[in-house]
Amino acid sequence: MIDIHAHIFPRITQAEAYALDPHQAPWLKVVDPDRGMIMRGTQEFRPVIPVLWDPELRVADMDRLGLDVQIISATPIMFGYALDASKVADWAARMNDLTLEYCANHPGRLKALAQVPLQDTELACREASRAQAAGHVGVQIGNHVGDRDLDDEQLVAFLHHCAVNDIPVLVHPWDMMGGGQRMRKWMLPWLVAMPAETSLGILSLILSGAFERLPRRLKLCFAHGGGAFAFTLGRADNAWTYRDIVRQDCPNLPSSYVDRFSVDSAVFDPKALRLLVDVMGSERVMLGSDYPYPLGEQRIGALVGDTDLLQAAEKQRILVDNAKTFFNLS
Numbered sequence: 001m002i003d004i005h006a007h008i009f010p011r012i013t014q015a016e017a018y019a020l021d022p023h024q025a026p027w028l029k030v031v032d033p034d035r036g037m038i039m040r041g042t043q044e045f046r047p048v049i050p051v052l053w054d055p056e057l058r059v060a061d062m063d064r065l066g067l068d069v070q071i072i073s074a075t076p077i078m079f080g081y082a083l084d085a086s087k088v089a090d091w092a093a094r095m096n097d098l099t100l101e102y103c104a105n106h107p108g109r110l111k112a113l114a115q116v117p118l119q120d121t122e123l124a125c126r127e128a129s130r131a132q133a134a135g136h137v138g139v140q141i142g143n144h145v146g147d148r149d150l151d152d153e154q155l156v157a158f159l160h161h162c163a164v165n166d167i168p169v170l171v172h173p174w175d176m177m178g179g180g181q182r183m184r185k186w187m188l189p190w191l192v193a194m195p196a197e198t199s200l201g202i203l204s205l206i207l208s209g210a211f212e213r214l215p216r217r218l219k220l221c222f223a224h225g226g227g228a229f230a231f232t233l234g235r236a237d238n239a240w241t242y243r244d245i246v247r248q249d250c251p252n253l254p255s256s257y258v259d260r261f262s263v264d265s266a267v268f269d270p271k272a273l274r275l276l277v278d279v280m281g282s283e284r285v286m287l288g289s290d291y292p293y294p295l296g297e298q299r300i301g302a303l304v305g306d307t308d309l310l311q312a313a314e315k316q317r318i319l320v321d322n323a324k325t326f327f328n329l330s
């Protein structure tokens with residue numbers, strides 16, 4: 001099994017974080033051998049567990065779970081898109097080097113996605129290519145940079161760079177909308193806003209016509225099963241059909257673009273997974289767990305492996321084959 005959506009958080013020191021931004025940049029406080037705390041400035045952000053920075057513990061966990069390969073990426077709080085671009089370029093390079101170090105003892109088991117300073121296209125392209133040469137199998141980006149969504153000309157230019165250089169891209173929702181009073185409890189930003197962020201990323205690429213300008217060979221994958229996208233695609237098609245303002249920049253029916261991207265399998269319900277595979281096609285769904293966070297799949301691969309709503313050939317594609325092709329794994 002190949003898991004394409006799993007996070008790390010390296011041992012970032014307080015001094016490194018303060019050099020980037022003393023209030024916003026995250027760092028790791030190791031509390032004891034079993035516990036850490038992601039810090040922002042002097043504020044506690046989130047309690048975390050050592051597999052995030054200890055590769056030996058992760059590989060032991062992968063053995064326990066029967067997982068062959070995990071493709072690891074930054075925890076989105078590490079992105080730094082709102083901070084000074086040239087400082088974040090250095091920061092991203094440092095994070096990417098740490099991520100490769102994390103994988104170094106287990107080159108066959110752990111593969112890395114790079115992060116980039118997406119607020120500056122030139123710097124982002126440079127770091128994506130540097131990371132590719134250094135051994136990263138792709139990049140992970142957030143679904144937006146402030147008010148700029150994936151249809152932004154500069155972000156499309158970055159995706160174009162990835163397409164022509166065969167750099168696979170995983171899009172992860174972050175910096176969730178509606179973060180004020182209305183979603184302050186019960187992890188609502190994760191439950192309501194994250195699926196909406198991902199759907200916004202996909203629909204902005206479709207309805208802007210960006211897919212018409214991007215090369216077909218672009219390898220693009222959206223986390224969390226594409227969020228709300230699959231279940232609401234019929235609504236988008238209906239809107240495109242009956243409202244000219246919906247189709248003004250998009251020459252074809254929204255559902256005709258599903259062959260331009262992939263999604264992971266992190267939807268936690270066999271019927272939702274069946275719908276996702278029916279909408280996307282089984283060649284465009286890949287196992288993604290969101291390990292090791294509590295909102296991830298705890299027994300990685302169980303949703304796909306256990307259901308009788310998928311055929312054996314579909315399971316094989318989702319658990320193994322699609323990721324091999326997408327990330328150019330031998």
Ligand code: CO
Nearest residue numbers: 007172223290
């Ligand atoms: Co995630």
